Amino acid sequence: METALTKLVGVRHPIVQTGMGWVAGPRLVSAAANAGALGILASATMTAEQLRSAVREVRSRTAEPFGVNLRADASDARERVRILVEEGVRVASFALAPSRELIAELKDAGLVVIPSIGARRHAEKVAAWGADAVVVQGGEGGGHTGDVATTVLLPQVVDAVDIPVVAAGGFHDGRGLVAALAYGAAGVAMGTRFLLTSDSTVPDAVKARYLAAGVKDVTVTTAVDGLPHRMLRTAFVDSLESSGGARRLLRAVRHAAAFRRVSGLSWRAMVRDGLAMKHGKDLTWSQVLLAANTPMLLRASMVEGRTDLGVMASGQVAGVIEDLPSCEELVRRVMSEARHVLDTLPSPG
Known part of the structure; x- marks a missing residue:
């Protein structure tokens, strides 16, 4: 199935595996790429050298195109861009809008530049700056999210920009x-669905928690870092929501120290990143500090399997997913279903 997305990035199918922190590592990315989708490597939780090593590992596992997700506001963003260029990465994706200069x-x-956005005005801005495509995530999507449903946001963005639009949130x-194609999108991006595959390195016990969840077990909370965050509802999330502000800040300080050790960042670099995060946004200093909670609480679940001490970012689709196919099986199934649906649609009469 050829679309503007497949022609732009050179993949066989209009499907993107999103860059999920601690989840989208070399094994999952290469499996998605080999299946004909666009795999995106998550780099925000890696040091620069770990990123280079991970890119080389993906390259050793697949000859297909893949991308890397970057933090545009990271203090070492330029160094990471240099790594992508030197290692021949095809696509650079962003969770936050990159600057006009970085896009150029x-x-x-x-490289092909594909930012993720959650509002029409953001899509218009990055398109004007030269982005090649955008991923549009509606409120159904996992992780940091907005409150506008994909079915409302997607057609708005498709009508507003003349670059390929990839739909995310609920697929x-x-x-x-x-x-999504009927709305005018050039493909879909899926996070939770790829997390729940046999190629994902997420511990089996954590995958079981996702598979057991119903739609109403996926909630949005601001208790992790002060921003709306969609995740599985657990006893630990309940405890975060019921804890006082002083306790949350103390936990954030501990997590900031832990994240500094894991990421290799200095305190000075972390402060610079915090200032960049705050710039142009209505964030309190408490929210900036609480941001250290997110990577460490995700790591506790996604790497260590500690669902009692971590959080599980999740799209609402976790409530309707029931199996753990390989990436190859998943992509083949999605494309087969798509062809069947297209063949059986009633003709206008």
């Missing part, structure tokens, strides 16, 4: 892909 630098080096099967 990447495009001059031959997990071939019916969803056809629906």
